Amino acid sequence: MKETGLMFKAPLVRSILDGTKTQTRRVVKNQPFDRSWSTKGHKIGYMSGRAANGDEVDGLIAYSESSGGEWHAKCPMGQPGDRIYVRETFAPFERNCCYRADGDHADLRPWKPAIHMPKALARIWLDITGVRLERLQDISEADCRAEGAHGGHGSIPGYAYSATPLEHFQHIWTSTGGDWAANPWCWVIDFKRDQAQKGL
Numbered sequence: 001m002k003e004t005g006l007m008f009k010a011p012l013v014r015s016i017l018d019g020t021k022t023q024t025r026r027v028v029k030n031q032p033f034d035r036s037w038s039t040k041g042h043k044i045g046y047m048s049g050r051a052a053n054g055d056e057v058d059g060l061i062a063y064s065e066s067s068g069g070e071w072h073a074k075c076p077m078g079q080p081g082d083r084i085y086v087r088e089t090f091a092p093f094e095r096n097c098c099y100r101a102d103g104d105h106a107d108l109r110p111w112k113p114a115i116h117m118p119k120a121l122a123r124i125w126l127d128i129t130g131v132r133l134e135r136l137q138d139i140s141e142a143d144c145r146a147e148g149a150h151g152g153h154g155s156i157p158g159y160a161y162s163a164t165p166l167e168h169f170q171h172i173w174t175s176t177g178g179d180w181a182a183n184p185w186c187w188v189i190d191f192k193r194d195q196a197q198k199g200l
Helices: 010-017 141-146 165-175
Strands: 003-007 023-027 042-050 056-064 070-073 083-087 090-093 096-099 125-135 185-193
Touching: 141 165
Parallel strands: 003 083
Antiparallel strands: 023 185, 042 056, 056 070, 083 125, 090 096, 125 185
């Protein structure tokens, strides 16, 4: 079983903790050679063995129906059955650990960034239940909600209207450094929280 650490900002950590976030998207490192591919122009499936070009493959592979091209990549976060531990902003404190998502705790500053969190201090573990490839802007409203983006008044700071789940998700994506306009291919990872793993 593979165990991978993924970083989440404090608002997303809170969404995982309250059960409203059960999905995450991560940009594919090596984008397909044909960026014009859409869900209508290709097929994606899991493959283990040898690809048409002779490469050994153990991961998801995309076939372009229009050009006959092929692109494959293994999800670095794992496959269903593997696990993710949440890396979040934290502060070791005596024999315990405090987490920024739980509140400011101003007296504990400076906080340690999520990238430095060791596995041993992770309090949230996620079981991967599904992995697929999708263009960012192809996200459905149901998946926006699974990402923790429910919209409504106040979901986007300074927004005068009641935001839709899609508008809310777009705001989350761009506020964490993502490029919405680029519409990249993403790994879509479904997960459920391992309630038995309590962490510290």
